[in-house]
Amino acid sequence: MQYTGKVLEHFMKPRNVGVIPHADGVGTIGSEDCGDMIRVWIKVVNEHLVDIKYKVFGCPAAIACCSMMTELAIGKHVDEAWDLTDDQVAETLGGLPAHKYHCSNLAASALHKAIMNYIFKYPNKTDTISITTLIDDIPSENLRSEHGLSLLINYGGKRILFDTGQSDLLLRNAKMLDIDFANIDAIVISHGHYDHTGGLYDVLNIASKAKIYLHPAATEPKFSKKVSGAKSIGISDSAKKAIQGRDVIWTTTPAQLFPGIKVTGQVPRMNDYEDVGGAFFLDENCRKPDELLDDQTLYIESAKGLIVVFGCAHSGVVNTLDYIGKSTGQNKIYAVIGGMHLLNASKIRIANTIEAFKKYEVQKVVPLHCTGQGAVENFKNAFGDKCISLETGNQICF
Numbered sequence: 225m226q227y228t229g230k231v232l233e234h235f236m237k238p239r240n241v242g243v244i245p246h247a248d249g250v251g252t253i254g255s256e257d258c259g260d261m262i263r264v265w266i267k268v269v270n271e272h273l274v275d276i277k278y279k280v281f282g283c284p285a286a287i288a289c290c291s292m293m294t295e296l297a298i299g300k301h302v303d304e305a306w307d308l309t310d311d312q313v314a315e316t317l318g319g320l321p322a323h324k325y326h327c328s329n330l331a332a333s334a335l336h337k338a339i340m341n342y343i344f345k346y347p348n349k350t351d352t353i354s355i356t357t358l359i360d361d362i363p364s365e366n367l368r369s370e371h372g373l374s375l376l377i378n379y380g381g382k383r384i385l386f387d388t389g390q391s392d393l394l395l396r397n398a399k400m401l402d403i404d405f406a407n408i409d410a411i412v413i414s415h416g417h418y419d420h421t422g423g424l425y426d427v428l429n430i431a432s433k434a435k436i437y438l439h440p441a442a443t444e445p446k447f448s449k450k451v452s453g454a455k456s457i458g459i460s461d462s463a464k465k466a467i468q469g470r471d472v473i474w475t476t477t478p479a480q481l482f483p484g485i486k487v488t489g490q491v492p493r494m495n496d497y498e499d500v501g502g503a504f505f506l507d508e509n510c511r512k513p514d515e516l517l518d519d520q521t522l523y524i525e526s527a528k529g530l531i532v533v534f535g536c537a538h539s540g541v542v543n544t545l546d547y548i549g550k551s552t553g554q555n556k557i558y559a560v561i562g563g564m565h566l567l568n569a570s571k572i573r574i575a576n577t578i579e580a581f582k583k584y585e586v587q588k589v590v591p592l593h594c595t596g597q598g599a600v601e602n603f604k605n606a607f608g609d610k611c612i613s614l615e616t617g618n619q620i621c622f
């Protein structure tokens with residue numbers, strides 16, 4: 225297939241090429257396979273994209289896509305521009321040669337990155353609540369992953385880091401996304417396991433003003449029982465040291481981070497079909513079971529309804545939702561996102577989890593990290609496109 229007339233026209237006379245000095249958001253995207261590279265700058269006034277400029281290194285299709293993207297997005301509200309997809313850009317150009325879809329059609333993705341950067345830089349200029357996966361088990365084309373979880377939440381002008389993955393990879397991923405941890409207002413640790421606390425030491429070095437929310441039991445030694453023996457899976461000594469002298473809120477009970485955003489603290493275990501999800505112990509001899517009392521969940525009271533953010537949900541997804549429902553007096557939950565630790569879950573547990581989502585009329589189910597492929601398939605069957613998959617570096621807005 226040849227280029228359409230529209231592609232050639234935008235290639236010959238590309239609109240809005242250039243740079244915006246002191247831009248409100250900048251996003252870069254590149255395709256390693258083909259070497260195409262796009263950088264987008266945006267200017268935002270009253271949550272509207274009043275200007276978009278770009279530089280592109282690539283073939284005629286890449287240039288035409290950037291040009292068309294600016295035509296489609298300039299003047300739009302940030303939320304509306306966020307919904308623009310690479311496919312829509314290509315369609316408006318009358319299509320692209322098949323082999324160009326993959327590497328040259330990245331203009332809308334680059335715009336997303338610039339909008340993400342804007343939301344991060346000026347969280348109080350937008351009503352949008354955004355959650356970005358800095359670390360998840362699923363990699364993306366541009367970002368590496370590891371077994372673990374770290375989410376960046378922008379809400380009501382505040383930046384909250386929820387968990388820190390298992391290494392300093394979240395710092396490298398944040399850098400790729402133009403996110404500066406010096407601006408973090410609060411850090412929530414869902415529980416003490418290494419795959420949620422491993423990056424804490426490095427983050428605390430940068431996030432100097434952040435308050436830390438964690439349960440005291442998160443700092444206890446923790447082990448998992450393997451065939452080969454006990455494996456230490458708790459928080460590192462360096463992270464424990466780094467917490468000392470910092471502004472720590474010990475969350476045995478619920479705590480409010482900022483108006484409208486809270487953590488549950490310890491979650492009561494009420495039902496008989498949810499357990500901690502593995503052979504977890506407090507001692508190296510694996511005699512004292514770890515009930516993961518430190519496991520806590522964050523929730524946001526948004527205009528659309530409650531948004532619930534799990535770390536691993538070792539307390540049980542249903543126990544947690546019931547506790548949040550009771551604490552807030554709400555019988556509906558808009559969205560659930562995070563690790564749900566249903567890898568080894570019984571059929572009954574998965575069925576009851578789905579029932580609970582239905583009971584609370586959950587509109588968005590976003591399983592991450594340790595949820596387990598089997599459970600995810602069940603969620604997809606039960607909720608169709610209300611069940612959303614994310615990769616490392618993706619962002620979901622509410």
Ligand SMILES: [Zn+2]
Pocket residue numbers: 415417536538
């Ligand atoms: Zn865990």
Ligand SMILES: [Zn+2]
Pocket residue numbers: 372373417419420535536563593594
């Ligand atoms: Zn985990």
